[in-house]
Amino acid sequence: MTAEHLRWEELAVGHALAALEPEDEQEFLAHLAGCAECARVLDETAGLAGLLAYAAEPTPPSPDLLPRILADIRTSDRPPVAFGGGPRLPVRPPAPRPVPSRPGGSVRVSGTRAGDRHPPQRHRPILSRPRIVRTADRVRWVAVAAAFALVLSLGGWNVVLHNRQGAIEEIAARRAQAVELLNDPTSQRVSLASADGSSRLATAVIKGREVWLVLAGLQPNDVDSTVYVLWERPRTGVTTAIGTFDVPTGDVSAVRVGTLRGDLSTVDALAVTREAGREAPVSGSDAVATGRVLSA
């Protein structure tokens, strides 16, 4: 890097930290408009600066802050059209019967940027998703706590506590496997929620075309006479079964279900049904859990 450009990089850092004098700020912004390298540096630095925020001592705001924010938006130029009652987008997923059309609109995020401070260039992810590192005791505690928080977030504390030591270890191992899957930076995830949208029952983890389910709130099934089926509804074409699985206990665990027919980008939604018998039928009954594949 040239000495000249080092100067710009210094200014980029100063800008990201809001520490520039006004004249330096103006000079930098003028330069930024035509310099891809500076835009990249700024992008990176802004992400880092955002992380710095976490170093501040966490303090909860007063409980009336959220109501004040909600009151603000109600009186804003664009008052809310939906409040509570579950997400308005995506549209409540229908049962996975062969349907040629896709309900609801697509979620498209675009937008103009007009001279605000948001990084102007395409985001290059410089850092990957967090991995749970199992080294020091304290860090191990955090890893266990992460699994604990994961259980809470996946729809409730459903673990059945056993007296037998082996069973407890097995539970812990399955939970750890589930946490690892969810944290895998190369995977994509689709959350599967109950029909009324009120709780998350499972998370589908997709690596390539392989599909695992991290189970949390699905009711255990009678493995002698029923089976769970995971379905994929493509954007065009017929809904098909990815595979079958059982939910033996109410614990957090992960199971490999099968393989997608194509890339995840061809899939519109995933759904779980519970069927009589031990095989996937041609078309499923009413879904017990569904999740839309939202485009990035």
Next chain:
Amino acid sequence: MTRSEGGSAYATYEDADLVAMVRESDAGALEALYKRYGRVAYSLARRILNDQTLAQDVTQEVFLTVWRDASRFDPARGGFSTWLLTMTHHKAVDSVRREENLRKRRTTTDLLDGKESLEPSVDEAVWSTMCRERVRGALAGLPVPQRDALVLAYFGGYTQREIAGLTGTPLGTVKTRMLSGMRKMRDGLDGISDNTLALDEPGGTP
């Protein structure tokens, strides 16, 4: 405090999807983003402003801006938390630089307002705790002059020139220290994304 029906369902969505819903005027999505990031945004503003009321004003403004300007957010360009916390930082710094607030700025470079607490409080997301631990660890790994430069700038709201005056060093040195400090932070933080996982805040903000 009222909680929206189906509130936990919003928690299953990634940040970018929640912002998309905010663009469609879904207040539940904004509430979910507040539950996810309201505390860290407020804590940042509080540290900079050293004033609860001013910090809450900033946080309130920021989330209103998220609501109004959701169409400006492009997930291809960066994570939502970066956008939110950058806005929070700038508004807080602007506020503390106003004439009447200048005296609230702190020249101390320690980041602990109370006792060292790496154990999460009951209702803090484990993710936030991990971030705090990693970021503080990375900061602690910096040479003191670099760390001081970053902390005085980011948390103190001082300009580079003011930091030069406070520390008795040339302006050029301050600039170099900030650049070196950020590079070292980047190396020390390898492994954390600026996109958080879509984990609930267990219990939510109070």
